Amino acid sequence: MKYSKLFSKTLKTAPANADTVNHRLLVQAGYVRQVMAGVYTYTPLGLRVLNKISNIIREEMNEIGGQEVLMPLLHPSSIWKQTGGWDKIDVLFKVKSRTGRDYALAQSNEETVTPLVKEWIHSEKDLPLAVYHINSKFRDELRSKSGILRGREFLMKDMYSWHSTQEDFDRFYQIVKEAYFKIFNRMGLSAKATEASGGAFTEKVSYEFEVLSEAGEAHILHCENCNWCVNSDDITTYKEGVSCHKCGKAKLQSAKAAELGNVFDLGTKYTKAFDISISNAQGEKINPIMGCYGIGISRTMGVLVETFHDERGIIWPESVAPFKVQLISLAGKNSEVTKRADDIYTKLVKADVEVLYDERNSVGAGAKLADADLLGIPYRVVVSEKTGEKVEIKRRSEKESKLVGTEELLKSL
Numbered sequence: 001m002k003y004s005k006l007f008s009k010t011l012k013t014a015p016a017n018a019d020t021v022n023h024r025l026l027v028q029a030g031y032v033r034q035v036m037a038g039v040y041t042y043t044p045l046g047l048r049v050l051n052k053i054s055n056i057i058r059e060e061m062n063e064i065g066g067q068e069v070l071m072p073l074l075h076p077s078s079i080w081k082q083t084g085g086w087d088k089i090d091v092l093f094k095v096k097s098r099t100g101r102d103y104a105l106a107q108s109n110e111e112t113v114t115p116l117v118k119e120w121i122h123s124e125k126d127l128p129l130a131v132y133h134i135n136s137k138f139r140d141e142l143r144s145k146s147g148i149l150r151g152r153e154f155l156m157k158d159m160y161s162w163h164s165t166q167e168d169f170d171r172f173y174q175i176v177k178e179a180y181f182k183i184f185n186r187m188g189l190s191a192k193a194t195e196a197s198g199g200a201f202t203e204k205v206s207y208e209f210e211v212l213s214e215a216g217e218a219h220i221l222h223c224e225n226c227n228w229c230v231n232s233d234d235i236t237t238y239k240e241g242v243s244c245h246k247c248g249k250a251k252l253q254s255a256k257a258a259e260l261g262n263v264f265d266l267g268t269k270y271t272k273a274f275d276i277s278i279s280n281a282q283g284e285k286i287n288p289i290m291g292c293y294g295i296g297i298s299r300t301m302g303v304l305v306e307t308f309h310d311e312r313g314i315i316w317p318e319s320v321a322p323f324k325v326q327l328i329s330l331a332g333k334n335s336e337v338t339k340r341a342d343d344i345y346t347k348l349v350k351a352d353v354e355v356l357y358d359e360r361n362s363v364g365a366g367a368k369l370a371d372a373d374l375l376g377i378p379y380r381v382v383v384s385e386k387t388g389e390k391v392e393i394k395r396r397s398e399k400e401s402k403l404v405g406t407e408e409l410l411k412s413l
């Protein structure tokens with residue numbers, strides 16, 4: 001991709017209304033634009049990052065047997081009335097049509113996925129089953145700030161599973177938990193799972209996946225040794241400095257964190273509401289146990305920026321970066337250098353390296369290098385009179401650059 005063709009461009013100064021690092025850097029670098037508080041457009045650059053995150057999640061959900069579907073965002077009110085959510089969920093967006101009918105915008109998808117699978121769940125043999133989709137969610141938040149960390153409309157992966165026994169749900173939860181750790185690790189994030197046994201502390205059994213972040217709104221106590229943590233806003237039983245509840249090998253530390261994932265043991269609430277039943281081994285009719293597993297995708301993108309940046313801009317982990325390489329031509333009026341840079345661009349594209357080529361002639365060297373730092377693409381490759389037959393390669397996360405030949409460049413990427 002040539003930078004001159006990309007319609008989104010960087011801003012010289014940070015947007016005035018940005019209250020968080022992710023909002024400031026994502027807008028300044030041209031990844032997103034705010035439509036209103038909590039609602040954002042993703043430019044081609046931003047969408048590439050969202051898609052990278054989505055694909056990592058998709059791969060790991062497929063790996064544990066999740067089957068992808070695509071469910072609608074506009075729901076009839078009837079299914080929300082059937083589960084009681086219509087009256088109970090205060091953040092549910094309600095829409096009235098011109099014919100006076102009531103609709104809900106998807107706040108979650110239990111109400112569509114449960115009737116969907118009902119058609120095919122008849123016996124124990126049909127379980128376990130796990131179905132997921134990646135789509136927008138809506139929440140009627142009173143206040144929405146913190147950039148793309150907390151949206152009124154946001155991108156999410158939500159998976160749902162059905163089990164004939166509680167033991168089977170517990171078994172599957174452990175598998176999802178490992179997959180979640182793998183997902184966050186692949187993006188360079190270190191996640192902790194809150195595993196306070198729900199019954200004792202909260203009404204519903206839920207598990208949260210937290211990533212340490214100063215921009216997060218959760219206060220947690222966590223163990224460095226075993227990744228165990230509790231949300232200290234909910235649970236005051238645990239204190240900082242006491243030994244880890246789970247492994248006993250390290251002291252609990254307090255930190256601010258952002259919740260990126262959650263898991264709910266929904267019990268039989270939805271299978272009862274939509275009347276799904278199967279015969280168990282004893283021949284009794286039972287409602288299957290259902291689980292719900294979310295990961296906020298746009299929120300993850302925000303946390304990545306909060307976690308990986310410096311005073312000059314974003315530093316994307318390679319696995320989610322919009323491009324792997326930012327190739328910069330500092331040719332000026334030197335047509336030989338232009339020709340060499342063009343040639344390297346062609347070679348990188350041929351080698352399937354994702355490259356953003358800043359070939360603009362009207363922009364000075366300083367501005368181009370500043371743009372590269374702001375955009376945060378992992379490798380910066382500069383071609384100039386100074387580099388001669390070679391190119392200068394530098395990782396965004398490092399200070400040192402080195403001169404390499406074209407062959408070596410291709411090999412090292």
Ligand SMILES: [Zn+2]
Pocket residue numbers: 223224225226227228244245246247248249250
């Ligand atoms: Zn521990």
